Amino acid sequence: MSFCAWKKGEKYRDHFDHGIYVCSKCDHPLFSSETKYTHDSPWPAFTSTLREDSVAKREEKPGALKVTCGSCGNGLGHEFIGDGPKGKSRF
Numbered sequence: 076m077s078f079c080a081w082k083k084g085e086k087y088r089d090h091f092d093h094g095i096y097v098c099s100k101c102d103h104p105l106f107s108s109e110t111k112y113t114h115d116s117p118w119p120a121f122t123s124t125l126r127e128d129s130v131a132k133r134e135e136k137p138g139a140l141k142v143t144c145g146s147c148g149n150g151l152g153h154e155f156i157g158d159g160p161k162g163k164s165r166f
């Protein structure tokens with residue numbers, strides 16, 4: 076099953092069905108439900124991307140990378156290094 080709604084992230088914040096989260100513009104696979112967890116922000120949060128090349132990253136400021144779709148460049152928010160559970164990243 077895949078969920079096509081990063082842009083409508085609020086809808087998926089408390090959504091925990093198993094599946095793959097894909098880009099809302101091009102259907103590129105981005106995140107797995109296995110790395111999803113609940114965070115205080117209104118957005119769904121993940122500790123890692125599906126694959127290393129699922130997304131493109133660009134340093135925006137120390138500890139925060141701008142994350143875009145690895146296929147079409149659609150904006151996906153940020154990776155906050157070390158801000159996730161057990162010192163993992165938060166996407």
Ligand SMILES: [Zn+2]
Pocket residue numbers: 098099100101102103144145146147148149
């Ligand atoms: Zn895309």
